[in-house]
Amino acid sequence: MTAQENHRLGKTLWGIADQLRGSMDADDFRDYMLVFLFLRYLSDNYEEAARRELGSDYPAVPDGERRVPLAVWYDAHPDDVPLLERQMRAKVHYVIRPEYLWTSIANLARRQDAELLHTLQGAFKYIEEESFASAFQGLFSEINLASDKLGRTYTDRNAKLCAVISRIAEGMAEFTTDSDTLGDAYEYLIGQFAAGSGKKAGEFYTPQQISSILSGIVTLDSQDPAQGKRARIDSVLDFACGSGSLLLNVRHRMGPHGIGKIYGQEKNITTYNLARMNMLLHGVKDSEFEIFHGDTLTNDWDMLRETNPARKPRFDAVVANPPFSYRWEPNESLGEDMRFKNYGLAPKSAADFAFLLHGFHYLKDDGVMAIILPHGVLFRGGAEERIRTKLLKDGNIDTVIGLPANLFYSTGIPVCILVLKKCKKPDDVLFINASGSEHFEKGKRQNQLREDDIAKIIATYQNRTDEPRYSRRASLDEIAEKNGCNLNITRYVSTATTEQEIDLAAVHAELVDLDRQVKAATEKHNRYLKELGLPPLP
Secondary structure (H helix, E strand, O other): OOHHHHHHHHHHHHHHHHHHOOOOOHHHHHHHHHHHHHHHHHHHHHHHHHHHHHHHHOOOOOOOOOOOHHHHHHHHOHHHHHHHHHHHHHHOOEOOOHHHOHHHHHHHHHOOOOOHHHHHHHHHHHHHHHHEOOOOOOOOOOOOOOOOOOOOOHHHHHHHHHHHHHHHHHHHHOOOOOHHHHHHHHHHHHHHHHHHHHHHHHHOOOOHHHHHHHHHHHOEOOOOHHHOEOOOEEEEEEOOOOOOHHHHHHHHHHOOOOEEEEEEEEOOHHHHHHHHHHHHHOOOOHHHEEEEEOOOOOOOOHHHHOOOOOOOOOEEEEEEOOOOOOOOOOOHHHHOOOOOOOOOOOOOOOOHHHHHHHHHHOEEEEEEEEEEEEHHHHOOOOHHHHHHHHHHHOOOEEEEEEOOOOOOOOOOOOEEEEEEOOOOOOOEEEEEEOOOHHHOEOOOOOOEOOHHHHHHHHHHHHHOOOEOOOEEEEEHHHHHHHOOOOOOHHHOOOOOOOOOOOOHHHHHHHHHHHHHHHHHHHHHHHHHHHHOOOOOOO
């Protein structure tokens, strides 16, 4: 499918969602809609793989047959089912029983079958516990099929789900769908629901335009970006991964075989499940990613708490869009935590630097980290100034990028991207001021970075170029001695236009000459008036 058709599919599904949700909260309906899209992807992918595996043995279903082709094959070859499922686990990494495939579910919905709700409950339980070799326990935990929001009685809930599933099936019937198409539709719906969720959107979604900048930076050669894209990234971490869109953006740039393994962490249970589904829906096998549900700041992921230096995880790339100025509870034990011990704790009112130090701690020596933060981290005093100063003097801050205001659904404030490295070649800091009006497109609700704007930011980082009113390399001496480790971008790159210098002597001479010309013209005019017997001009 073309990009235009992908967009049209997304809009079609969004229209269905907007039409059917009725009085249901958008966030609640989002979860149902995305789960059904996920089930459609798993089913299509599984059926296509089974068709290839069975070849000519894959049954053709006659008109009037209510069962899907795999159900017909399962009934005809019960002794061969275990072998087929072993082969499918080896090839697509999961199994779905025929009665739980999307086509089977959609057929029940079209017939208004009273067993639809029970079948869905069985399907969700099966996928969580049996489909994958690594159990996806709780994947659908936030999908309450017994919720009063769907209806007060079983019959009402069943009827509502029949309507939703039927409309989704009808809406998608005109499109030729594949994994990329469904993945794009999933991302489109997440973005649309985010746009309608206001501040809640910050919990689960990083706009694609900003994801593209971060992924473009971390996929370049970490020590010499001018050399171009890396050949491979062994591991990438997003410790506040939301729905996983930022991690998938990195994977998209590297290609499906360009990353060894993807790691993510997310505190919100609903968003955590969205991320796991998003990975699978984009063709990332369950062995190729690990998303952990837990609190980043308290570091309750056992893998990251490894004390043996030889086994401690390190990542080639770290990307993150953590919640801005998040209130947290720093305490004495956190003060001794290896992530913060050499820097001090971020203030209780703003955990921005706590998030930064967490990711930086797990970065490889030759890795690169790109994190989105509020502008305040660049200049606020106190504990944040001490952390910022140490990072600067240790040569860990590589680039500071200022973005326009109103790019996010969750906040209208301008934000920045900090690029950090443990070992970097340049002994300066590159400042990029991309907040000028010529570097974005102003919108009614959100401003937009255009493709050229994104490409310019990445190219400037890659080539470390100076450009008036846009970018400049500042020495550490200038930053520390002249500016007291204040990283406020306008101190180094101002977007203000220089007023033209006025030559007062030349202007005075011009005015004197104009005055002389006026007097001469007036005298000449008065002579004509006198000859005509008219009063002169004053």
